[in-house]
Amino acid sequence: MQTRIAPQYRTDPSVHEAETILRDCVHCGFCNATCPTYRLLGDEQDGPRGRIYLIKALLAGERATERTRLHLDRCLGCRACETTCPSGVRYGRLLEIGRHLQNARLPRPPRAALERRLLRYVVTEPRRFRAALGLGQAFRPLLRGSLARSFPPLPAKSSYAASSVSTTHARRVLHLDGCVQSVATPATRAALARVLDRLEVALVSAPAAGCCGALSAHLDALDEAKALMRRNIDAWWPYLEEGAEAVLVSASGCGSIVKDYGYYLQDDPTYANKAKRVAELTYDPSEWLARELAARPTIGNAQGRIAFHAPCSLQHGQKLGGVVEGILARLGYQLSVIRDAELCCGSAGSYSLLQPQLATQLRRQKLASLQADRPQCIATANVGCQLYLAQEAVVPVLHWLELVDEALAKTSVPRNPDETRIELRDRAK
Template identity: 50%
Template sequence: MQTRLSPTLLATPLGKTADQVIRSCVHCGFCNATCPTYQLLGDELDGPRGRIYQIKQVLEGAPATATLQQHLDRCLTCRACETTCPSGVEYHKLLDIGRERVEQQVPRPLPQRLQRRLIQFMFSETARIRPLLSLGRLVRPLLPRSLKKRIPPRHKLPHFTPGQHERTMLLLDGCVQPAAAPHINALAIRLFDRLGIDLSIPSGSGCCGALHFHLGDTERARQSARRNIDAWWPAIELGAEAIVSTATGCTPMLKEYAQLLADDPDYAQRAARMVDMTRDLSEVVRDENPDALGPVKGRRIAFHSPCSLQHAQQLDGIVEDILTRAGYTLTPVRDKHLCCGSAGTYSILQPKLSKQLARNKIDALQEKQPELIATANIGCLLQLQAGADKEVVHWVELLADLAPE
């Protein structure tokens, strides 16, 4: 696709990136075939190809509009289009640039601004989420069934005494997960302990920054990145091997820190090193001989591979292989590439589309009558848990008790 970006914009790193992404698009339309919003709405402007064209117009000087902003808001950033694209178009990079540019040109109505600020304030800090969840659990018996299922149950934390190991890895604690499902990280620590790895959570780390970044608040995302790097750096200097997250929605953001802080002379080098160390939980378990974690008498499992795992990180099939080798039977899932509709804050900001996507995904997961559903991201887990008839768990829960003593 040809571009007519101004020389001033082309002289900037963002302009060069936008120009490269737009030029790599060949208009083939394969992306629309796997785009969840295009599948639901049938509107070219709500598909990747249409959004690329709209962003191109704005970057070439056309005025942004509230209608364009809505089309960009409807994108889940699931990146299924990138998996499908034969030309390797890095759509998400252009989307981030376009959203930021449109946000600068089109002031949102006051209710939208307040809603987005409230979401950032409430959900970026575990200490703020816990009281909210406690209140929800307190009134849960009084709520209708549809609302009850949206409040995650309290889980008993595993009690164990970790051993002492020469190998060390760092675990991102996150923001929502430590409040909604703290047992997930606890079980990951237990699993790694039994595999001979000290998986520690340095004090001071927290939200990965994705919440702010995808709501257009790039500076707060940078602040989160700097905070985490500061918290992790002493352990990195002492020889920590890797940085791991049990929430696949966080891992792609961690892998973007080098780009996010590229212009920061105090953090650019450390961010680049940190990105090189960042690994998805599934990558680590795969490389640590998962055959030692079983076998079990096979339960039938439907696995939902989050978009952040199969599309953003291109790690499709790793968790499925680990679970199969551990003895579980995985049921086939129709349209497994499609998003469940969680997508960070999408379920709050686009509830109608999110509910449609969730219903479609749950139907596909339960179609072959599995005993339970497993996933790899806290957002997906909460989204599926709210509508599924089957129990929904994080896949690490299926392995934690299998590792050798």
């Protein structure tokens, strides 16, 4: 795609990056087929190709309008279009640049800007998020329907401390406890700790680490996002130097961005190398466990029909489609076949709060697919999807690690026959 760059942008490196991305697009429109908003609205400008044209117009210096903002805001950032695109167009990055240009040229009205700032203020800090959730629970009897259901019960403060796992194994991996997951679904971390304990690996957390920065990055607050990334790198670095093998991120939305720390901080002379190293050592627990379990004889005879919802951040962001499903099947679970499995559930970070009508339609469609086979439960890999689906699902919605934990609890985990130490660092070299 030929692009004309407006004179005022000629020295802007992100605009040059956008231009390079645009060159790959051949306008074929294949991406529209898997775009959730195009499928819902049927409008070319609510599909990836149309949005690409809108961003191209911004780069050319054409007037930024509220109509452009509407179509860019309606994008989930799910990146299903990237998976479908035969030309490898990096749409996710293009969207981030396009939204930034749009907001710089035509700032949001004060109320909408305040709404986003408030969201970042509350969600990125666990204590504030806990307080907000507690407040929502207190007023829940006064709220109706879906609004009441959007405040899930507040779990007891970190169930991890009470779980009987050893932190003294020779092998250690770090875990990103994060912000929302540490408050709303602490059972996920507890399950992972027990699973790793059975494999004689200790799961440790760096107390100074916190939010991964994804929400800030997606809401066009890049400086704030980078500050959060640097904080996590500083918190993890001493552990990595002392031999922690990896950083496991059990919320796939967070994992997706931690794997991009090297990209975001590439121009920071102090953090560029460390960020690249952290990104190389970051894994979704599924890819880490798949390697660990592959070296052991078949394990588990779990029973039950499970519907697995692969979050967009797992299948499109991290390109790990099928990995969790492989682990669950190996443990004995029967997996439902999910129609339109590549489509987003509507959660998409803050999307369900900022675009509730579209998000609700997507969730309704997703739950119809997930529950069609009458599964005993729905499993997923990201806290946002888990909480959002659980609001309307008729069966429990869990993190898949809870199912692995349950399956391994019923059987003894065989030792790796060769006692081969699986050296994950090899991947990064």
